[in-house]
Amino acid sequence: MQNPPRTHIVGAGLIGASLGIGLAAEGWDVTIEDNDPEAQALARSIGAGGAPGDDAPELVIVAVPPSAAPAVVAAALGRYPEAVVTDVASVKAPIADAAAATGASSRYVGSHPMAGREISGGLGAQGDLFKARPWVLCPNGATAEAVALVSRVPEVLQCDVVTMEASAHDAAVARVSHAPQVAASAVAAALGILDADDVALAGQGLRDVTRIAGSLPGMWADIARMNRTHLIETLGHIIDDLEDVREADDIGEALTDLIDRGRFEVARIPGKHGGASRDWTPVTVIVPDTPGQLLRLLSHTAEVGVNVEDISIEHSPRQPVGLTTLYVLPARAADLIAALERQGWEIAAS
Ligand SMILES: NC(=O)c1ccc[n+]([C@@H]2O[C@H](COP(=O)([O-])OP(=O)(O)OC[C@H]3O[C@@H](n4cnc5c(N)ncnc54)[C@H](O)[C@@H]3O)[C@@H](O)[C@H]2O)c1
Ligand SMILES: O=C(O)C(=O)C[C@]1(C(=O)O)C=C[C@@H](O)C=C1
The missing domain is CATH 3.30.70.260 (ACT domain)
Incomplete structure (x- = not known):
């Protein structure tokens, strides 16, 4: 096995610091930076990577907010002309376009680890956050060598590697990730007319449906802007279904149809560790x-x-x-x- 690539992470928040901890634990030589000095100091103090030295990185991982990712990826391709660059943003096509515009897209491979938390920042970082989760690679115009190098990250972190076109990725995650956040927030926001005693009646159902409603809006606003077309199409389907229930002559019949279709689809979601459903x-x-x-x-x-x-x-x-x-x-x-x-x-x- 070749030595792990010297790896530099730009963006030391939840995902950047989690990657740094996970890769360093596997013996990788990792450096990390953030344009927020406090985030950078925190990440370095929790073992997510050191300060860059004289040796240029062979692999750069950009883990900044989605709206910053196109410019930071383009800058990294220029700043490290020998390195392969990847990023972990939740939307892939706009970043692939920005990399293509630099003329260096043969050294850029998009990534999206399908794991995260509803909290931001390095304080929530976990080295095993990505273990057994899907990790999407969008090679776009990258060379096979660049793809092989980036693949070493999900491989060493024991992720399930999936290769997709950036636009197909964006269409799929609108349904499996972006619309669920909107729906969870809408269900939680509907609690607004209840007083605290009534909210306290909540059972496990509400908790299951609203865990991600605790997310901060910044990343999601970026995602919605960058994946607007696919997100709006998905929300249109959800709204149509809700309107069918609201407008039906027999609400029970309409709901039975919706729940039956939901039961069929939910059975297709793999278990919590991303593999086959666990039989516990x-x-x-x-x-x-x-x-x-x-x-x-x-x-x-x-x-x-x-x-x-x-x-x-x-x-x-x-x-x-x-x-x-x-x-x-x-x-x-x-x-x-x-x-x-x-x-x-x-x-x-x-
Ligand atoms: N949070 C999740 O659940 C999750 C999961 C998978 C992928 N992602 C993607 O990972 C990326 C990072 O998300 P996060 O949750 O770690 O966010 P975060 O807010 O925890 O961290 C982002 C960090 O980037 C830094 N930053 C911003 N602009 C920068 C720049 N120009 N140069 C250097 N640092 C900069 C910020 O100071 C911050 O520390 C996003 O693109 C997001 O779409 C997030
Ligand atoms: O588990 C969570 O808290 C998440 O929201 C993680 C989640 C998702 O599964 O939708 C959120 C956004 C990322 O792009 C990838 C993963």
Whole structure:
């Protein structure tokens, strides 16, 4: 295996710092910069890369906001004439166009890791953020050598590499990423007429649908402007479906049709780690709302030797108990339930 390429990251926020931590952990020589001195200092202090030295990078990763990416990619192609340049922005065609305009697009490969968080900045950085997630490569006019070099990033971070045309990528992510953000924010915004007590009635359904409604608007405003045509087309389909429900003579029939189509499509979404859907059994336990109870539950689970694959906690402020769901391998669920019941836990569902 060749040595990892000397890699320089421009943009030390959530994605840039996560890449820096992940690549440095794999032994890559990584440097990082940001035009915000505080973001730069933070990224360097958390191990996302050092200060650039005398040696020019072989690979440059641009991880700046989408609206800044076309100019920063073009600048990087000029500043590092021997390097291959990639970027991680959520929209790809405008950046491919900017790279083509420099005449150096043979050294530019677009990237889009399909992983992120609803928070920005290096403080949220995680070195394993991209593991087992799709990583889209848009080679456009790049050489095979440039594509092979950029591919080493998702390969070493254990991502699932997918190669696409930039415009096909932008059309697809309008549906799988950009419109979902708009829909989540619209559902959350509709809570506005409720007082706090009514909002506190929320169950897990609202939480599932609105997690990304906590995102900051800056990146999404950029994305919407840069992928406007595809986003508007997708929103048009969603609005048509909602209007069909609102205008129907029989709202139940219209909703049945919408839910049936949704059930069919949601079954096509791969599991949370980007691979095939995981077949875990949920075991939901009633947990008293007093200090130390969750720790007790987890230590009783560990005593039976059952690994918790995932966990969710649902708790309304006025309730003396919460619901904790442990997701375990199906073959271990019965043992776990029996052991927890022996310890006096009440199982709400499994
Ligand atoms: N957040 C996500 O969920 C996610 C997921 C995949 C891809 N992306 C893409 O990754 C890119 C970065 O997103 P993020 O969430 O890390 O944003 P962020 O706001 O956390 O970080 C962006 C950083 O870029 C810096 N910056 C801005 N202009 C710069 C310039 N000209 N030179 C150097 N630094 C500059 C900012 O100071 C900031 O620290 C975006 O293009 C976004 O579309 C984001
Ligand atoms: O998980 C999240 O919080 C995200 O919003 C990540 C997410 C997405 O899946 O839509 C958001 C934008 C990026 O371009 C890629 C990934």
